[in-house]
Amino acid sequence: xxxxxxxxxSGSGKTTVVRAIQERLKNQSVVVIPQDSYYKDLSDASxxxxxxxxxxxxxxxxxxxxxxxLAELKAGKTIEQPVYSYISCSRSKTETVTVAPANVVxxxxxxxxxxxELVDQLDVKIFVDADDDDxxxxxxxxxxxxxGKDTRWVIERYTKTVKPMYNQFIxxxxxxxxxxVPQGGHNKVAVDVIAATIEKYLKS
Numbered sequence: 001x002x003x004x005x006x007x008x009x010s011g012s013g014k015t016t017v018v019r020a021i022q023e024r025l026k027n028q029s030v031v032v033i034p035q036d037s038y039y040k041d042l043s044d045a046s047x048x049x050x051x052x053x054x055x056x057x058x059x060x061x062x063x064x065x066x067x068x069x070l071a072e073l074k075a076g077k078t079i080e081q082p083v084y085s086y087i088s089c090s091r092s093k094t095e096t097v098t099v100a101p102a103n104v105v106x107x108x109x110x111x112x113x114x115x116x117e118l119v120d121q122l123d124v125k126i127f128v129d130a131d132d133d134d135x136x137x138x139x140x141x142x143x144x145x146x147x148g149k150d151t152r153w154v155i156e157r158y159t160k161t162v163k164p165m166y167n168q169f170i171x172x173x174x175x176x177x178x179x180x181v182p183q184g185g186h187n188k189v190a191v192d193v194i195a196a197t198i199e200k201y202l203k204s
Contacts, residue, residue, distance in 0.1 A: 016184070051153075074101075
């Protein structure tokens with residue numbers, strides 16, 4: 001099993017890179033584990049607490065569950081990945097996603113290189129880099145269209161948490177990367193090189 005970690009700031013193009021790799025490896029068994037599925041449950045928090053919650057701080061993630069489930073996959077066991085809703089800020093109590101072991105496991109998320117226990121489990125570490133303005137535009141569009149937020153909320157959150165946490169935790173974590181992809185997810189050359197490297201590993 002090859003375990004790949006793909007990190008980078010919000011809106012950097014991580015998902016685009018993941019999809020490109022999946023497309024190149026469509027004849028292989030590949031599973032993607034999103035860091036976002038492992039946000040701590042805020043079901044009991046008030047609306048105000050949810051609004052002010054810092055989703056870009058490492059403490060917002062249930063690392064014990066994520067690293068534990070990854071270890072189970074590497075041991076050949078099937079896991080029940082949690083399902084998290086950004087709209088309700090809660091983890092489903094009834095629904096999970098069944099994930100079986102695969103040739104390639106991709107862990108994707110903004111904070112994954114901030115957890116040493118997780119970094120130690122990764123075979124390949126990729127950091128997707130992108131211009132701040134480009135990331136902001138993508139974050140605005142995504143949070144409005146996919147997460148039910150309004151423009152004012154998105155900009156307020158970007159100013160208070162997204163940008164400061166990127167500077168404090170995410171950007172420094174790229175020193176752990178084996179590969180840095182500049183220009184975000186649209187860097188076709190970098191994606192092709194990464195996919196070719198993975199293919200070569202799998203054939204060997």
